[in-house]
Amino acid sequence: MAAEQFQALHAYLNSQVIGQPEFTEGLLIAILADGHLLVEGPPGLAKTRAVNALATGIEGSFHRVQFTPDLLPADLTGTDIYRAETGSFEFQQGPLFHNIILADEINRAPAKVQSALLEAMAERQITVGQTTYKLPPLFMVLATQNPLEQEGTYPLPEAQLDRFLMQLNLDYPNAAVERDILRLTRGEELEGQASMPSPVTQADIFAARREVLEIYMDDSVEEYLVQLIIATRTPDFYSADLARWLSYGASPRATIALDRCARARAWLNQRDFVTPDDIHYVFAHVLRHRIILSYQAEADGIDADTVLSKIIELVPAP
Template sequence: MTPHESIQLLQKKMNAAIIGQEHIVERLIIGLLANGNLLVEGLPGLAKTRAVRAMADAIDSEFSRIQFTPDLLPSDVTGSENMYEEGGEYKFRFEPGPIFGNIILADEINRAPAKVQAAMLEAMEERQVTVAGKTHEMPELFIVMATQNPIEQEGTYPLPEAQKDRFLMHVNITYPDKASEMEVIALVRGEKSGVETEESEEIVQEVIFAARDEIAKVQSSKTVIQYIVDLVFATRYPEKYDEKLASYIDVGTSPRASLGLDQCSRVYAWLQGRDHTTPEDVRAVVHDVLRHRITPSYEAQSDRVSNDDIIDTILNLVALPA
């Protein structure tokens, strides 16, 4: 079985476990193959946690779930140096925290204080943790999928811009349609009644690394790269395109946005079975990559203009390559 066929099998398994959320499944797989971290946002009960668990269950990996709460300490995440006795001598030994896994679910990350959120930065960006002056490397397969609830903001600690920028994509989960909701009821009823599901082998990590190697060979033409840069620059200099758009953006996106669009569009093209990207691949992932990187103005908030609306306007204003 080729890496592409294995990833298609992974996608099929996840879609069977999370009915009506094909978009979130595809985005989780894009994040996995692009070796980036994801911020998943949606109302309670929309299968955010279940989606991440479904991915971990289908892959031969170590899954860690961290429930973020206001009383959490950085050492509860990263681990700590503990004293122990050996042969009559006292020594210190590092006890790894739950961050040392392959697929990390950071549940309700915005409920933890700033110190804990900062402790995640080094692990997410540098793929290492420093405790008591010693550096500990993360596993080769390492991805953080953080969830947050868009309501009930009382007592939460909104993620700072610097931390949000560390996430490759910000994915929104919406309600399923009626047909999918009926299937969800049947699925959960079957699980509770003990109905056996078809078992299949877990996907080994080497398949993911092989897929990443193939994706690295996906070509992006100069025209596609120029389109990516044009979209990003439209967030920084919106006055060159439209006066109203300029009034809705306070701060544009960083170079991480360009890199993210390049990474995600190549993964998306590979998932479609192509060895090259097109402008449509960029447009397919642009909302998820830019959504959390644009700082809207007070006027945008007062007019109830969302970041998705701003991105839609940019897509209409920036010309598609010929």
């Protein structure tokens, strides 16, 4: 039953966000793998629209926060409010107590705000004063950042980047998709457009997550997954080019994320086992924000996706 609901939700997302199938699938993989998602792309590519569509398709509360340089930690976590009638302080919850948080232009907030968000993402709790508050069991941060304009931005620290399950990079659509977008915004019906399904309940989401963890992964496929991660840490074993391009590899958290995302992708495709293709599909999304390239790679015009494609090419698949 949960699989059918997610299939219907996927079809609805694709009808609302035209021409971004990897993005919509990535949203569902993040939900199923219980992780946070970082989305990078130019303005106007329906990042906010997609998150709004996802929020309407699942049972839970949604809140959008526009990150700005003057944002304070209390604007996210909440704060203690003095009640004169009782002479006591009462905690007023902030946006982080919702189920889905859209952190728009996350890299525009200063370090103190990022620190508060990091605690929420990592520990599923926030601390105000001397008191710690637990966040809802269903809690997901969907963060966006614009790669074009860097003025007034604060680069996200590696520790926070590592907390994101995946980073999805969006690009402009082609001409045919652009025409469909025009028709959609004019309110015209598109061929095969899906109607909004019944919201997926939180109980169904947790049940689906348990099913994802039970997806079968053969020992040879699991060994292949681990070797892909190890290749980011020992690039000189595979290629002199890789050794020149990579400064730091991925952490064990990347191994866990890759495992969960590959299982979630197999589940979404209605299979009860993981294939190397599932790993390949999510590999760049899971790793591109976790590896650190050398100055030599930047000088050579090499980006993270090129390095990760090279690793896929060099590490033998089962």
